[in-house]
Amino acid sequence: MLTYFVIVPLLTAVFLYVFSSAKIVRIIAIIAQAILASFATQLFFLCKKGDIITTIGNYESVLGITLRADTLSSVFVVLVTFAFFIAALYSLNEQQNKLFWLLLFIWEGLLIGIFLTRDLFNVFVLMEVAMVVVSILIMFNRDNRSMYDGMFFLMVNIVVMQFYLFGVGYVYKLTGVLDMEAAALVLSEIDKSSLILPFALIMTAVGLKCALVPLYSWLPKAHGTAGAPSAISALLSGVHIKSGVYLFMRIIPIFQNIDASWFFLWAGILTGIVGFIFAMSQSDIKLVLAYHTISQIGMIVASLSIGDSYSYMGGLYHAINHALFKAALFLSAGVIYEAYGTRNVYEIRGVFKRFPLVGMATAMAILGITGAPLFNGSISKYFIMSGTNRITSFALTFINLGTIVSFIKYSTMLYGKSDFAGEAVKISINKQLSIFILGLLCFVGGILGEEFIEFLFNVQVSVDAAGYLQKVAYFVASVVVGYFIYKYFVLKSSLLKRIKEIDLGFRAICVSIGAFFAFLLIAAKFSVG
Amino acid sequence: MLGNIIELTAITVFFISFYGLITSRGVIKSIISIGIMEVSIVVFFLSFGYEKGIKPPIGQEIVNAADPLPQALVITAIIIGVALTAVNLTMLISLKREFNATEWDILKDRTHPEFNKNI
Numbered sequence: 001m002l003t004y005f006v007i008v009p010l011l012t013a014v015f016l017y018v019f020s021s022a023k024i025v026r027i028i029a030i031i032a033q034a035i036l037a038s039f040a041t042q043l044f045f046l047c048k049k050g051d052i053i054t055t056i057g058n059y060e061s062v063l064g065i066t067l068r069a070d071t072l073s074s075v076f077v078v079l080v081t082f083a084f085f086i087a088a089l090y091s092l093n094e095q096q097n098k099l100f101w102l103l104l105f106i107w108e109g110l111l112i113g114i115f116l117t118r119d120l121f122n123v124f125v126l127m128e129v130a131m132v133v134v135s136i137l138i139m140f141n142r143d144n145r146s147m148y149d150g151m152f153f154l155m156v157n158i159v160v161m162q163f164y165l166f167g168v169g170y171v172y173k174l175t176g177v178l179d180m181e182a183a184a185l186v187l188s189e190i191d192k193s194s195l196i197l198p199f200a201l202i203m204t205a206v207g208l209k210c211a212l213v214p215l216y217s218w219l220p221k222a223h224g225t226a227g228a229p230s231a232i233s234a235l236l237s238g239v240h241i242k243s244g245v246y247l248f249m250r251i252i253p254i255f256q257n258i259d260a261s262w263f264f265l266w267a268g269i270l271t272g273i274v275g276f277i278f279a280m281s282q283s284d285i286k287l288v289l290a291y292h293t294i295s296q297i298g299m300i301v302a303s304l305s306i307g308d309s310y311s312y313m314g315g316l317y318h319a320i321n322h323a324l325f326k327a328a329l330f331l332s333a334g335v336i337y338e339a340y341g342t343r344n345v346y347e348i349r350g351v352f353k354r355f356p357l358v359g360m361a362t363a364m365a366i367l368g369i370t371g372a373p374l375f376n377g378s379i380s381k382y383f384i385m386s387g388t389n390r391i392t393s394f395a396l397t398f399i400n401l402g403t404i405v406s407f408i409k410y411s412t413m414l415y416g417k418s419d420f421a422g423e424a425v426k427i428s429i430n431k432q433l434s435i436f437i438l439g440l441l442c443f444v445g446g447i448l449g450e451e452f453i454e455f456l457f458n459v460q461v462s463v464d465a466a467g468y469l470q471k472v473a474y475f476v477a478s479v480v481v482g483y484f485i486y487k488y489f490v491l492k493s494s495l496l497k498r499i500k501e502i503d504l505g506f507r508a509i510c511v512s513i514g515a516f517f518a519f520l521l522i523a524a525k526f527s528v529g
Numbered sequence: 530m531l532g533n534i535i536e537l538t539a540i541t542v543f544f545i546s547f548y549g550l551i552t553s554r555g556v557i558k559s560i561i562s563i564g565i566m567e568v569s570i571v572v573f574f575l576s577f578g579y580e581k582g583i584k585p586p587i588g589q590e591i592v593n594a595a596d597p598l599p600q601a602l603v604i605t606a607i608i609i610g611v612a613l614t615a616v617n618l619t620m621l622i623s624l625k626r627e628f629n630a631t632e633w634d635i636l637k638d639r640t641h642p643e644f645n646k647n648i
Binding site: 162 | 543550551553554560574598599602605606612613616617620621623624627628634637639641
């Protein structure tokens with residue numbers, strides 16, 4: 001049954017490309033997306049009763065390629081289909097090209113495949129094909145910058161997937177299986193020291209997919225490139241990056257004998273700090289958002305590595321929240337660019353007045369990402385904080401402060417007087433609607449946070465009122481401090497201008513891949529003893 | 530014994546090609562390095578099916594055959610590698626036509642003019 005979730009989008013893509021005309025392709029596409037999303041929801045409800053396992057070719061479960069849907073993967077499948085539905089709604093009148101819809105549907109099928117499969121080699125195949133599709137979508141408008149960025153993204157990811165394949169080869173050599181659960185069983189009884197090399201090889205690839213600290217510089221190029229359609233940027237930052245986080249959650253239990261969680265905890269925290277520093281220095285709104293993706297993913301990876309069940313839940317919920325508010329922000333950035341003709345955050349003013357609906361959704365998404373009380377970010381950040389000790393909680397509060405500072409800068413474009421003199425651009429209702437749905441979900445996910453977590457993951461959690469109020473006080477204090485930092489540091493600093501120009505080339509990022517690999521080897525060696 | 534030697538060769542070639550990635554200025558050399566990397570992984574996959582006197586897993590009712598799964602994986606990996614090389618080269622050709630360069634740094638400068646404003 002699960003194979004249909006991968007095959008149907010692929011077949012729909014081909015069908016749309018071959019048989020439909022340019023006029024009706026969009027209407028069929030949006031209907032198909034809605035149907036897919038509803039089936040994914042059905043799958044989610046089925047998974048609540050128990051895992052669904054499909055083995056391709058009717059082999060025994062360990063020998064064949066297994067697709068397996070449990071609560072975690074089905075939640076992500078619902079998220080993927082929902083995000084693609086919103087993206088399709090957004091680009092309904094923007095994209096007339098049939099090729100766009102072909103690639104969009106193929107990408108969706110591959111992403112669902114990544115979230116469902118439990119075969120290590122199958123992950124490699126799906127990732128590689130998804131990379132090609134994504135790089136073509138990045139350079140879809142054939143803009144100068146995005147052509148280079150698309151090629152850069154593709155080459156870096158190919159290099160790192162070779163590391164992954166090498167690691168998978170080692171796992172197969174040691175265990176004789178490629179199924180994740182079976183491999184975990186066998187590897188738990190094998191001599192620890194033989195696990196170091198495959199662990200380092202595979203986690204280097206996963207680290208790059210999550211954009212951890214030395215390996216992040218491909219992400220702003222891919223997600224923030226100016227020429228890519230905004231729906232594509234939203235999907236990249238919203239759901240595609242989650243495939244890396246998901247892989248992180250699946251691979252770490254396979255190597256349960258190697259406890260390198262301290263490494264990923266600090267790598268995540270460092271990523272969070274580096275991400276917001278770069279975001280502060282940028283003035284292109286798309287690049288600001290792309291650097292914030294790095295920062296937030298670092299926070300999610302850190303919270304998954306703390307080793308506390310509440311923090312783990314918080315990180316998971318934050319991954320879903322991040323998809324909602326980041327997609328909303330990227331889509332609204334696309335609308336704002338369309339209306340103002342500039343991406344410079346210091347030149348755009350008065351979005352609220354011109355587009356009340358878009359402005360409201362942007363404000364809600366900003367409140368979500370900064371962890372304002374009553375919004376979804378506050379709930380997930382509250383749970384992340386509950387498992388921290390003194391040092392990590394300080395570090396995470398610091399990351400949140402940085403996020404607030406750079407979003408104070410971002411939110412200055414919402415109000416103020418616009419000196420925009422050009423022709424008034426009318427933004428179609430479906431774009432406004434798709435952004436508003438996402439913004440509204442940020443608010444609903446905050447008010448019904450506990451219920452959402454219980455509904456999605458079957459885990460009962462409770463928010464302690466006193467602790468939550470303390471976090472609210474922290475938030476208010478952070479906003480006040482953040483405003484002063486913005487006013488007296490961000491606007492005047494020449495240091496940030498120099499940081500802005502730091503950009504790693506291809507060779508530099510290959511060096512950092514090697515460095516990350518070496519660090520991981522040492523960390524794994526250290527934890528094995 | 531022979532299996533170990535092949536494995537070591539594969540690892541060595543893998544890191545030699547990684548050295549090529551770090552040092553080469555041109556995009557074409559990077560693509561070639563990635564190709565060598567893929568070959569080293571193919572060699573590695575073939576190494577661990579090896580035992581003395583083992584037969585290839587072709588035909589029916591053979592005893593003492595090698596494990597066929599690595600070979601199936603390797604064929605898939607080779608196909609993907611060929612396709613990706615083709616995609617990379619296509620992208621490079623269109624960039625070359627537009628900007629008349631095949632070096633990473635020059636391409637970056639010509640595609641991102643805003644980085645050079647302050648210099």
